[in-house]
Amino acid sequence: MTKQPVYLDYQATTPLDPRVLEVMMPYLTDKFGNPHSVNHTFGWEAEAGVDLARKQVVDLIGAASDEIIFTSGATESNNIALKGLAYASYPEKNHVITVATEHSCVLQSCRALEKSGFSVTYLSVDEKGLINLNDLEDAITPKTSLVSVMAVNNEIGVQQDLKKIGEICAAKGVAFHTDAAQAVGKIPLNVGDLKIDLLSISGHKLYGPKGIGALYVRESLTPHPLPLFDGGGQERGLRSGTLSPALCTGLGAACEIARQDMEKDFEHISGLSDKLKQAILSGVENVRLNGSETHRFPGNLNFTFEDVRSDQLISELRHIALSTGAACSTEKPTPSHVLTALGLNRRQIDCSLRIGIGRMTSVAEIDYVADQIITIVNTLKQQA
Ligand SMILES: *Cc1c(COP(=O)(O)O)cnc(C)c1O
Numbered sequence: 001m002t003k004q005p006v007y008l009d010y011q012a013t014t015p016l017d018p019r020v021l022e023v024m025m026p027y028l029t030d031k032f033g034n035p036h037s038v039n040h041t042f043g044w045e046a047e048a049g050v051d052l053a054r055k056q057v058v059d060l061i062g063a064a065s066d067e068i069i070f071t072s073g074a075t076e077s078n079n080i081a082l083k084g085l086a087y088a089s090y091p092e093k094n095h096v097i098t099v100a101t102e103h104s105c106v107l108q109s110c111r112a113l114e115k116s117g118f119s120v121t122y123l124s125v126d127e128k129g130l131i132n133l134n135d136l137e138d139a140i141t142p143k144t145s146l147v148s149v150m151a152v153n154n155e156i157g158v159q160q161d162l163k164k165i166g167e168i169c170a171a172k173g174v175a176f177h178t179d180a181a182q183a184v185g186k187i188p189l190n191v192g193d194l195k196i197d198l199l200s201i202s203g204h205k206l207y208g209p210k211g212i213g214a215l216y217v218r219e220s221l222t223p224h225p226l227p228l229f230d231g232g233g234q235e236r237g238l239r240s241g242t243l244s245p246a247l248c249t250g251l252g253a254a255c256e257i258a259r260q261d262m263e264k265d266f267e268h269i270s271g272l273s274d275k276l277k278q279a280i281l282s283g284v285e286n287v288r289l290n291g292s293e294t295h296r297f298p299g300n301l302n303f304t305f306e307d308v309r310s311d312q313l314i315s316e317l318r319h320i321a322l323s324t325g326a327a328c329s330t331e332k333p334t335p336s337h338v339l340t341a342l343g344l345n346r347r348q349i350d351c352s353l354r355i356g357i358g359r360m361t362s363v364a365e366i367d368y369v370a371d372q373i374i375t376i377v378n379t380l381k382q383q384a
Contacts, residue, residue: 006320006365010356011154011182011300016250017207017359023253024209027246035245036234046245053252057214060255061199062190068214069235070243070251074181075105077200077215080238081177082109082148084225085198086118089145097121097139097174098148099131100341101158106148106179107337119143127343128292129158137168146175146198151183155325155338155354156291157300159187166195175221181205181213185258186266186297197221203247207359208254212247215239265359266298272357272366273298283374285381290342290352301355304344305377307384310353316376320369323354 007015027049035050037043054065071077086096098110100122110120121139123131131149140147147169152159162178169176177198183189184199185206191199196216203212217224217238224238231240258265280287286306305313310324325336335349344352357366 004319006369008355008357008361008365008369009321009323010358010361011157011205011354012323012356013204013210014207014358015360016204016209017254017257019257020208020250020253024246024250027244027249031245033245035243035248036232049245049249050243053248053250056252056256056259057201058216060185060189060259061201061216062192063216064219066236067219068216069239070248071213071215071239072211073213074103074179074200074202074205075213076239077202077213078103078105078148078177078179079109080215080225080228081198081200082106082146083113084228084238085146085175085177085223086113088223088226090118093143093145095119095121095141095143096146096148097123097136097144099123099125099150099160101125101129101153101155101338102148102150103154103179103181104337106150123149125341128295129153129156129290129338129342130292130295131160131165133161133164133168136165137172140168140172140174144172144174146177148177148179151178151180151189152186152297152300153291153338154182154300155336156302156342157182157296157298158291159183159295159297161295162189162194162196169197170195182297182300185255185262186269186299188262191216191218198225201251203251203254206254206258209247209250212244212251214251261359268359269357269361270298272361272363273301275363276355276357276366276370277301279370280373283370284377287377290339290344299357301357302339302352303355304348304352305381306348306351308377308380309350311350312380313353313373313376316380317372320372323356324352325354 033042033046035046175197179200181202184201197218199216201214204210288304290302339349
């Protein structure tokens with residue numbers, strides 16, 4: 001069909017929307033001012049771009065402009081939320097709760113906290129990838145400062161019940177952080193409705209540029225996180241360093257587009273996802289969809305093809321860009337901690353494949369991919 005490879009790795013990163021690039025370009029050329037320069041028009045011009053971007057980001061999640069700070073990405077946002085809040089709450093509170101299936105930057109931040117003497121509870125998930133809300137309630141103690149539960153899982157697309165989690169945290173007076181890198185701009189998320197205190201965003205997961213993210217910090221949250229490094233005191237003292245107006249305006253434009261196109265995108269992605277899922281489930285034997293069928297973002301399909309190793313499958317699917325799981329862990333030979341937490345054994349994990357569908361995916365691509373996967377899986381099965 002196509003000579004161009006088909007991109008189906010939208011959880012690793014999304015293409016930059018051309019509308020976003022258009023907004024960014026002037027800030028990479030003529031509008032080069034430092035947004036923190038207050039004495040001249042070059043600074044003001046850059047600052048105006050950053051201000052608008054901030055408004056566009058908060059509008060997408062129902063926050064106010066002074067409630068977000070720009071960061072370098074969701075990794076940094078998660079580090080500030082977890083470590084910054086843990087440090088700020090110490091010594092009165094020294095306990096943090098998270099989930100076994102979180103992104104590695106959340107889990108590694110928790111490991112670092114443990115090394116500094118904090119205690120961390122890692123909630124397990126059921127075979128669908130969902131936490132048990134009673135377990136969460138039971139884990140909260142008077143020493144707990146923070147609960148961190150991701151919105152949409154990057155490997156299996158499972159969506160936790162943020163509303164119920166937010167209610168539990170609010171009732172217990174514990175801060176609620178969510179890593180929403182895979183959710184912002186894809187599904188409606190309102191920090192007020194969901195009682196979220198801290199929320200992490202990544203630009204390059206919602207058709208914006210790489211190297212930018214944001215952290216929402218509820219104004220009324222006490223204490224606020226402490227900064228992780230020192231400097232000029234930008235971003236309300238929480239994140240020093242000169243902002244990049246090009247990256248900020250890119251993230252802002254990506255959020256604005258996502259707000260306007262969210263329903264349309266969701267319908268498009270759900271349609272393609274259903275089509276591909278049905279084709280694969282009916283075209284291949286002994287295949288399972290990993291994670292809850294109902295509580296999931298449809299743009300993420302994670303399958304286990306019995307007896308077909310995914311590394312072999314991926315190399316046979318030459319014109320399709322796919323991945324077995326998190327991009328940041330592909331160099332490590334360790335099996336996915338997410339699939340392990342679902343109860344899959346090593347053999348099943350080695351036969352698992354993630355398919356990411358997004359805004360730019362076409363019907364023709366999905367038809368091609370369905371046909372290719374079914375043909376190659378069945379060929380490899382015969383050889384097995
Ligand atoms: C991509 C991703 C991150 C890391 O975001 P960066 O902006 O690349 O640092 C964190 N959490 C989740 C769930 C992600 O998908």
